[in-house]
Amino acid sequence: MLAKAFLALIGLTSGIAVSAGIFAFIISLGFVERMAGFTRTAPYIRLYETVILFGATAGNLMSIYHIRLPLGRGGAAIFGLFSGIFTGILAIALVEILQAVPILLRRVALRKGLGCVVLSLALGKMTGALIQFLQGWIS
Amino acid sequence: MDTLYLKLPQKCTVTAEKLILGDIAEITCSNLGIENRAKAILLKRFAKNKKQRAIFSVNTLISEIDGVAPGVNIVPLGEVDTVVDYLPKPRPKCLEMLLVFLVCVIAFFGAAFTIMTFNTDVDTGKLFQDLYMQLTGTASDGFTVIELFYSIGLPLGILVFFNHFSGHKLTNDPTPLEVQMAEYEYTVNKSLLAENTRKETSAHARKSVSGTDRTD
Numbered sequence: 001m002l003a004k005a006f007l008a009l010i011g012l013t014s015g016i017a018v019s020a021g022i023f024a025f026i027i028s029l030g031f032v033e034r035m036a037g038f039t040r041t042a043p044y045i046r047l048y049e050t051v052i053l054f055g056a057t058a059g060n061l062m063s064i065y066h067i068r069l070p071l072g073r074g075g076a077a078i079f080g081l082f083s084g085i086f087t088g089i090l091a092i093a094l095v096e097i098l099q100a101v102p103i104l105l106r107r108v109a110l111r112k113g114l115g116c117v118v119l120s121l122a123l124g125k126m127t128g129a130l131i132q133f134l135q136g137w138i139s
Numbered sequence: 140m141d142t143l144y145l146k147l148p149q150k151c152t153v154t155a156e157k158l159i160l161g162d163i164a165e166i167t168c169s170n171l172g173i174e175n176r177a178k179a180i181l182l183k184r185f186a187k188n189k190k191q192r193a194i195f196s197v198n199t200l201i202s203e204i205d206g207v208a209p210g211v212n213i214v215p216l217g218e219v220d221t222v223v224d225y226l227p228k229p230r231p232k233c234l235e236m237l238l239v240f241l242v243c244v245i246a247f248f249g250a251a252f253t254i255m256t257f258n259t260d261v262d263t264g265k266l267f268q269d270l271y272m273q274l275t276g277t278a279s280d281g282f283t284v285i286e287l288f289y290s291i292g293l294p295l296g297i298l299v300f301f302n303h304f305s306g307h308k309l310t311n312d313p314t315p316l317e318v319q320m321a322e323y324e325y326t327v328n329k330s331l332l333a334e335n336t337r338k339e340t341s342a343h344a345r346k347s348v349s350g351t352d353r354t355d
Contacts, residue, residue: 003274003275004275004284006274007270007271007274007275007283007284007285007288008284008285008287008288009288010270010285010288011267011284011285011286011287011288011289011290011291011292012288012289012291012292012295013292014289014292015288015289015290015291015292015293015295015296016292016293016295016296016299017296018257018289018292018293018296019254019292019293019294019295019296019297019300020296020297020299020300022253022254022257023250023296023297023300023301024300024315026249026250026253027315027316027319030319030323031246031249032246032316032319032320033316033319033320033322033323034323035242035245035246036242036320037320037323037324037327039238039239039241039242040230040238041235041238041239041242042320042324044239044242045314045316045317045320046314047239047243048242048243048246048316049301049314049316051243051246051247051250052246052247052249052250052297052301053250053294053297053298053301054247054250055246055247055248055249055250055251056250056251056253056254056293056294056297057290057293057294058247058251059250059251059252059253059254059255060251060254060255060258060289060290060293061290062251062255063254063255063258063259063263063264064258064263064264064286064289064290065281065282065286065290066281078248079248079251079252082244082245082247082248082249083248083249083251083252085245085249086245086246086248086249086252086253087249087252089245089249090249
């Protein structure tokens with residue numbers, strides 16, 4: 001019984017710590033305010049917080065308990081698409097936080113063509129992902 | 140001599156086609172006549188029904204006020220540049236709802252994806268099974284108290300971190316996201332102004348009373 005109580009305590013506190021850490025990471029990369037700024041929907045920030053809460057809870061239940069959710073290929077495609085968009089935004093945000101692009105542009109004294117650089121970044125990421133997945137599909 | 144205080148906001152949004160100084164700046168003057176004349180100064184006429192942005196420097200505004208009230212002592216307060224967005228008509232509600240829904244879907248799946256990648260990456264399930272074995276001496280079936288309380292603790296941590304509970308704040312502080320949003324808007328404004336300054340210097344400080352046009 002004591003062991004069970006101790007396990008429950010470990011579970012609860014590690015859950016709190018993990019979520020705080022992960023969501024501090026998402027927030028410090030600025031995902032939500034970027035999206036809210038881009039779509040001009042800043043008044044809905046609270047709603048986005050709630051949605052992140054539910055998304056994380058659902059995702060955690062899925063991965064911890066291996067719950068079966070028979071949504072078929074359509075469901076898988078939807079999950080893939082939107083988590084892909086999310087990862088893409090996070091990846092670019094990470095590049096931006098590290099200031100890799102501004103520093104590079106300054107070093108090579110590039111004034112124009114920022115749009116091309118961004119497009120190349122996106123295409124590069126897509127190519128990388130495709131190469132990785134194609135290997136899995138072929139072998 | 141009369142003193143006029145001119146306070147500029149960092150950014151504002153107007154819906155009227157005729158932009159007058161009183162729409163963007165807070166003006167206080169000991170002489171009401173001068174105050175009203177200054178507030179009525181026509182700064183710009185926006186082209187109808189087109190989203191536009193204008194940037195005004197406090198210097199431009201000072202010379203404009205000087206034009207209608209010569210000799211008045213102008214004290215600028217607040218920002219030195221201001222960004223004015225002209226939005227002729229508000230966005231349709233359904234479009235806004237659609238955008239909100241889209242962001243919600245991305246945020247939902249993104250958050251789910253993030254936690255799943257974390258759980259997989261560190262192999263939380265295996266770790267919990269090992270811990271269960273170590274503490275109780277019996278094998279775990281994967282549905283024990285530790286998984287249950289981990290799943291409770293996770294949303295609890297987000298709630299505490301985001302400082303909100305379905306619309307009710309836990310404390311009076313703004314949530315981290317609200318703080319970030321304010322910071323983000325501030326940074327966007329600063330870069331708009333920086334871009335504007337860069338353009339102006341490259342055009343040899345072209346003096347323009349009507350501000351610098353920018354069309355979205």
